[in-house]
Amino acid sequence: METWAPMSIENSNLRVRFAPSPTGALHIGGARTALYNWLAARHGEGTFVLRIEDTDLERSTPENVAQILDALRWLELDWDEGPYSQVGRAEEHAAALQKLLDSGAAYRDSATADDVKAWKAEHGADRGYRGTPSADGSGAIRLRVPDEGDTVVDDLIRGEVRFPNRSYDDFVIARGDGSVLYNFAVAVDDADMGITEVIRGDDHLSNTPKQLLVFEALGIEPPRYGHVPLLHGPDGKKLSKRHGAASVQELRDAGYLPAAIRNYVALLGWGPGDDETLLSTDELVARFRPEDVGTSSAVFDEKKLRWMNGRYMREMPIDEYTEAVRVFVEAETAGRPLNEERFSFGCEIVQEKAQTLQEVWPLIRFLFEPPVQDEKAWRKVMKGDAARALTEVEAALIELPDGGEGPNGDGFTIDSVQSAVEPLPEKLGLGPGKVFQPIRVAITGTTISPGIFESVAALGREETLARIESASSRLRDAVETDSE
RNA sequence: GGCCCCGUGGUGUAACGGUUAGCACGCCAGGUUUUCAACCUGGAAGCGCGGGUUCGACUCCCGCCGGGGCUACCA
Known part of the structure; x- marks a missing residue:
């Protein structure tokens, strides 16, 4: 049994990408994935590409795209290329699709979802569906998946993970109308964009063999993959929009600082190796290596973020801190002008106390309003x-x-x-x-x-x-x- | 059901064959003290279970249990 030794990507000229699906706001988990990619790129001479996976026309909205970009900018995770729209690359997808059709690596299959289900009932649960080309050239386009052998993901973080090919369906890569599906579009895009390392959530690990199969069919060298563990809610369930999954804008509105969020989120699944907890963004850039990311899922703990945010607030230059507070105060006072001297003095005397920007105003509002009735x-x-x-x-x-x-x-x-x-x-x-x-x-x-x-x-x-x-x-x- | 991933205190992590299992948040107690917070000191709290391998396992192997992901003409 060989031991898998991770290859350091320390000084390589890598190209990474963050490819969110605009089906909702960017939440803490997505922010972490974005941060890891950004850190990997900034660590070396890398390029950080932003791509919007908007091929799900049903759920993708321009509002969500805007919100995601806004969140990334606020977090100061700047990208070097993009944002590219996946739907905007329809021509490239069509060309790749035609290539696979021509080579016979993909075929049209008129089988319906029910047909596939029936086929599986007959052939066993561990057996992927195998279709037959439709006579009339109609139906969805499927990729041929071999029955034999394994597809191996040489994961940056987890090492080798083997997936038996026979357990995968001849999966659909494009709908009957020619519109492409995720696992196909991602592979084509990553190939076209010259992505060298794909750092993404664990939920994609099982999809990776499919994408590898597409690369193989296309005859293109695939990127290296690194799957970071998912973030879970306090209940241990996958973090989602529903529960506990704070969106980036919610964290902003709650008075957290971008630098504190970057520091905190970086530590969710990754550590510098020593006992350091407070790490500036420069230090994160210098010390982060994707291969050092852990393998087990983590739980977002707002208490610790609060503590860390307080530390960052106290270390902020007074002027910067005061201006950061101002945004929150204006939201409370509806534009009513405040006595500047009093305001900055007020901010100053609570800098040591507050843990979030939001907490400042309640402590100093008595300077501008009559005493509360308690x-x-x-x-x-x-x-x-x-x-x-x-x-x-x-x-x-x-x-x-x-x-x-x-x-x-x-x-x-x-x-x-x-x-x-x-x-x-x-x-x-x-x-x-x-x-x-x-x-x-x-x-x-x-x-x-x-x-x-x-x-x-x-x-x-x-x-x-x-x-x-x-x-x-x-x-x-x-x-x-x-x-x- | 099938395929795959994961499992150190409440939470995030370190140690990776030999340590009193370290650090941080949180929690509890005490201190400071004009409130709250901050800050200081101390404390409780952990290797999921069972087998192996080994002189010795948190660390290696197997099984189990638990959690999670994928299994869409979603991403």
Whole structure:
């Protein structure tokens, strides 16, 4: 028994392709396949070709094509050639088809699906259908498949996989009207486009012998294949549009960064070999080799993506990060202009906290809108010494000199606010939470916010004092009501 | 049913004949502490099962079980 040694494609001048079928949005699994191809190409002097497998006229739509291209661009997976449309290559397909018909490698067969079923019932389940050329030249076009021998896929990732020819049908390569089918079109296109390595999902492994058979019939040297394991949903089932299969646009809308997605998705089935987890795209390009991709299916785990995304957000240059957040904020504010100083300051003070871009706005919206009404938070915090604490806080804050510094140009900076407020708990003989939480609820309406000094500095003198006064007032009213 | 692929903690992975089975996310506990998050420390948690081969198997072989893919005049 020989051991199969993977041949490195390290420095070869390869041509790879990503060939999605536009029957839906690009989801995380497709994105990973695209990424692997892209990485393989960028790793060397390779060429990344994009081809749209749109021969299924029933389900392919221009909208889906646009969405897929949009997703790839957003992920920054740029292609060097294409996008080619498979249906746009009808002439080439027809020529190849005619060649096979002429050579006798393919033939017209008038058998219907029912005929084939009946034939199989008679010949056994492990026996592929073998037809006979129709006398009148009608019917679908089938490829002749030999009964003997195996078709061997020398897979980059899995090694040799043998498929007995007799288990394959003389499969249909073109409909009666001459329109070609997937397994034929793919082979012709990969041949014409000079594809050297086909990196694609595991679901195609069983199709590969068919495509190899087409190459053989055409007398063309086939590319090398590498089948990456499928991604499964949390339920262990194949990832699809139905369940858990986050589309790329959904991930974008959820506030994930392209770089984080690339990093995370690359690690689904592939590892750099050491214990590194955070890998920049440059590092991925440098270290990725398709032959190192694993063989078992993986499950998409959004928790880890979130963590990783948070890491990327914290490492982003502040300006870049702020601009990335802006898109999400605009979606929330419907174009209402925001105070720029406050906005960028707000972004800055939550950069360490948020794990997705989407999480930023909820944390800073109090800077642009009245406090939210969170009665539960109010009841929990605004009791006991809260009123006394707020009175002291207000007094301390009023004393702060207005030197013009700070995000609002009113003397409120993180440092100045801190110097004014931090000593209060001790002075009042209260725990820090007894002082700071009431401030938080007073200015934001809830118990979740950025750091309290940061929040007050961001809100600024006028608005902070107004909100504290408003809260104090409500507390006084409550006391009067109680004493009645 | 047939053909094929896969099987290390909840998840992603490392080790590939000899390690206390490593790392990361998550989880739990503690720390920091003004909330949440982040951050720090610690912890629980794994080689699907059964046979072989071997002085020795997560690692090699076989069977079983489990999961998945394909089996269209879909891609």
